Amino acid sequence: MKTYHKITCAAYLLPEKEGKILLLRRYNTGYEDGNYSVVAGHVDEGESILQTMIREAKEEAGIDIDEKDLELVHVMHRMKASEKDERVDFFFRCKNWLGEIKNMEPHKCDDLSWFELSNLPDNVIPYIKEALNLIDRGQLYSEFGWND
Numbered sequence: 001m002k003t004y005h006k007i008t009c010a011a012y013l014l015p016e017k018e019g020k021i022l023l024l025r026r027y028n029t030g031y032e033d034g035n036y037s038v039v040a041g042h043v044d045e046g047e048s049i050l051q052t053m054i055r056e057a058k059e060e061a062g063i064d065i066d067e068k069d070l071e072l073v074h075v076m077h078r079m080k081a082s083e084k085d086e087r088v089d090f091f092f093r094c095k096n097w098l099g100e101i102k103n104m105e106p107h108k109c110d111d112l113s114w115f116e117l118s119n120l121p122d123n124v125i126p127y128i129k130e131a132l133n134l135i136d137r138g139q140l141y142s143e144f145g146w147n148d
Contacts, residue, residue, distance in 0.1 A: 005086070011053040012091045012128075013039040014073065014135070015061065015101065020114035021093075021132070022101060023124070024060070027110035036113075036124045038091075049090050061112070062104045063097040070094055074135045078127055079145040091131055 015022040023036040041056035043049060050067040057065045074091040103112050115121065117136040120129060127144045134142050 008085070008087045009043045009049065010040055010087065010089050011043065011049050011056060012089060012131070013053055013057055013061075013065075013070075014091060014093045014132075015039070015057075015063070015097065016093055016095050017114070020116050022061070023113055023115055023121070024103070024109045025111035025113075025123075026125075027108060029108050032125045034123060036111075036115075036121055037128050053090075053092055057094075057097065058104075060104055060109070062102045063099045065094055065097045069096040072140075074131050074139070075141050076127065076131050077141075077143045079143075089127075089131070091135060093135075 021038070023038060025036050026033050039056055039060045041052055041059070043052045044055075047055070050070060053070055054065055054067065057063050070092040071094070072090060073093045074089075076087075076089040076091070078087045078089060079085070080087075101112065103109050117132055120132060124132070130142065130144055
Protein backbone atom coordinates (compact mmCIF):
# COMPACT_ATOMS: atom_id res chain seq x y z
CA MET A 1 0.00 0.00 0.00
CA LYS A 2 1.26 3.44 -0.94
CA THR A 3 1.93 5.89 1.88
CA TYR A 4 1.42 9.61 1.54
CA HIS A 5 3.05 12.44 3.41
CA LYS A 6 2.31 16.08 3.96
CA ILE A 7 4.44 18.65 2.20
CA THR A 8 4.86 22.15 3.61
CA CYS A 9 3.80 24.89 1.18
CA ALA A 10 4.84 28.51 1.33
CA ALA A 11 4.18 31.69 -0.62
CA TYR A 12 6.85 34.25 -1.53
CA LEU A 13 6.18 37.81 -2.67
CA LEU A 14 8.31 39.90 -5.02
CA PRO A 15 7.00 43.45 -4.86
CA GLU A 16 8.44 45.16 -7.91
CA LYS A 17 8.95 48.83 -8.74
CA GLU A 18 11.21 50.56 -11.21
CA GLY A 19 12.73 47.21 -12.23
CA LYS A 20 13.73 46.27 -8.67
CA ILE A 21 12.37 43.78 -6.14
CA LEU A 22 12.07 44.15 -2.40
CA LEU A 23 14.30 42.01 -0.18
CA LEU A 24 14.28 41.87 3.60
CA ARG A 25 17.21 40.90 5.80
CA ARG A 26 16.45 38.35 8.51
CA TYR A 27 17.35 39.30 12.05
CA ASN A 28 17.08 37.56 15.43
CA THR A 29 15.04 34.60 14.11
CA GLY A 30 17.47 31.72 14.52
CA TYR A 31 17.24 30.88 10.80
CA GLU A 32 19.48 32.47 8.15
CA ASP A 33 19.91 35.66 10.21
CA GLY A 34 21.92 38.30 8.36
CA ASN A 35 20.78 36.97 4.99
CA TYR A 36 18.22 38.44 2.62
CA SER A 37 14.92 36.82 1.76
CA VAL A 38 11.58 38.05 0.46
CA VAL A 39 8.21 38.59 2.09
CA ALA A 40 7.07 35.02 2.71
CA GLY A 41 5.11 32.66 4.87
CA HIS A 42 3.79 29.16 5.32
CA VAL A 43 0.26 28.28 4.33
CA ASP A 44 -2.01 27.96 7.36
CA GLU A 45 -4.54 25.15 7.55
CA GLY A 46 -7.62 26.02 5.47
CA GLU A 47 -5.82 28.87 3.68
CA SER A 48 -5.08 29.07 -0.05
CA ILE A 49 -1.69 30.09 -1.45
CA LEU A 50 -3.14 33.43 -2.58
CA GLN A 51 -4.71 34.06 0.82
CA THR A 52 -1.34 33.31 2.41
CA MET A 53 0.38 35.83 0.15
CA ILE A 54 -2.17 38.54 0.92
CA ARG A 55 -1.86 37.91 4.67
CA GLU A 56 1.94 37.88 4.66
CA ALA A 57 2.17 41.08 2.60
CA LYS A 58 0.16 42.86 5.27
CA GLU A 59 1.93 41.24 8.24
CA GLU A 60 5.50 41.75 7.02
CA ALA A 61 5.43 44.78 4.69
CA GLY A 62 2.26 46.63 5.72
CA ILE A 63 0.74 46.58 2.23
CA ASP A 64 -2.63 45.45 0.92
CA ILE A 65 -2.59 43.42 -2.27
CA ASP A 66 -5.36 42.04 -4.42
CA GLU A 67 -5.04 38.50 -5.72
CA LYS A 68 -5.66 39.75 -9.27
CA ASP A 69 -2.35 41.64 -8.97
CA LEU A 70 -0.36 38.51 -8.11
CA GLU A 71 1.51 36.88 -10.99
CA LEU A 72 2.90 33.39 -10.41
CA VAL A 73 6.51 33.51 -11.63
CA HIS A 74 8.09 30.38 -10.15
CA VAL A 75 7.41 27.13 -8.32
CA MET A 76 10.22 25.35 -6.49
CA HIS A 77 10.01 21.78 -5.17
CA ARG A 78 12.60 21.77 -2.43
CA MET A 79 14.15 19.19 -0.13
CA LYS A 80 16.32 19.68 2.92
CA ALA A 81 17.95 16.25 2.63
CA SER A 82 19.49 16.36 6.11
CA GLU A 83 16.04 16.73 7.66
CA LYS A 84 13.90 14.88 5.08
CA ASP A 85 11.91 18.11 4.96
CA GLU A 86 10.09 18.48 1.64
CA ARG A 87 8.52 21.77 0.53
CA VAL A 88 6.76 23.41 -2.40
CA ASP A 89 7.32 27.15 -2.73
CA PHE A 90 5.22 29.50 -4.87
CA PHE A 91 6.80 32.82 -5.92
CA PHE A 92 4.56 35.71 -6.98
CA ARG A 93 5.43 39.05 -8.57
CA CYS A 94 3.30 42.04 -7.64
CA LYS A 95 3.53 45.48 -9.23
CA ASN A 96 0.45 47.03 -7.59
CA TRP A 97 -0.43 47.40 -3.93
CA LEU A 98 -2.04 49.83 -1.52
CA GLY A 99 -0.07 51.49 1.26
CA GLU A 100 3.56 52.27 1.83
CA ILE A 101 5.98 49.41 2.26
CA LYS A 102 7.40 49.42 5.77
CA ASN A 103 9.08 46.97 8.12
CA MET A 104 6.22 45.59 10.22
CA GLU A 105 8.45 43.09 12.06
CA PRO A 106 11.59 44.95 13.21
CA HIS A 107 12.16 42.19 15.78
CA LYS A 108 12.66 39.73 12.83
CA CYS A 109 13.95 42.02 10.07
CA ASP A 110 16.62 44.73 10.19
CA ASP A 111 16.59 45.96 6.58
CA LEU A 112 14.20 46.37 3.64
CA SER A 113 15.97 47.24 0.39
CA TRP A 114 15.29 47.23 -3.36
CA PHE A 115 17.56 45.24 -5.69
CA GLU A 116 17.69 44.44 -9.39
CA LEU A 117 17.25 40.72 -10.07
CA SER A 118 20.46 40.84 -12.09
CA ASN A 119 22.39 42.44 -9.21
CA LEU A 120 21.46 40.63 -5.99
CA PRO A 121 23.57 40.92 -2.83
CA ASP A 122 25.83 37.97 -1.97
CA ASN A 123 24.02 37.24 1.29
CA VAL A 124 20.70 35.98 -0.08
CA ILE A 125 19.44 32.67 1.33
CA PRO A 126 20.68 30.06 -1.20
CA TYR A 127 17.34 28.62 -2.33
CA ILE A 128 15.85 32.12 -2.57
CA LYS A 129 18.82 33.28 -4.66
CA GLU A 130 18.41 30.26 -6.95
CA ALA A 131 14.70 30.97 -7.40
CA LEU A 132 15.35 34.67 -8.10
CA ASN A 133 18.01 33.83 -10.69
CA LEU A 134 15.61 31.43 -12.41
CA ILE A 135 12.79 33.99 -12.30
CA ASP A 136 15.14 36.49 -13.96
CA ARG A 137 15.64 33.92 -16.76
CA GLY A 138 11.91 33.24 -17.07
CA GLN A 139 12.02 29.66 -15.77
CA LEU A 140 8.73 28.69 -14.10
CA TYR A 141 9.73 25.48 -12.27
CA SER A 142 12.78 24.13 -10.44
CA GLU A 143 13.91 21.58 -7.89
CA PHE A 144 16.41 22.41 -5.17
CA GLY A 145 18.30 20.35 -2.60
CA TRP A 146 17.43 16.88 -3.81
CA ASN A 147 21.04 15.86 -4.33
CA ASP A 148 22.57 17.46 -1.24
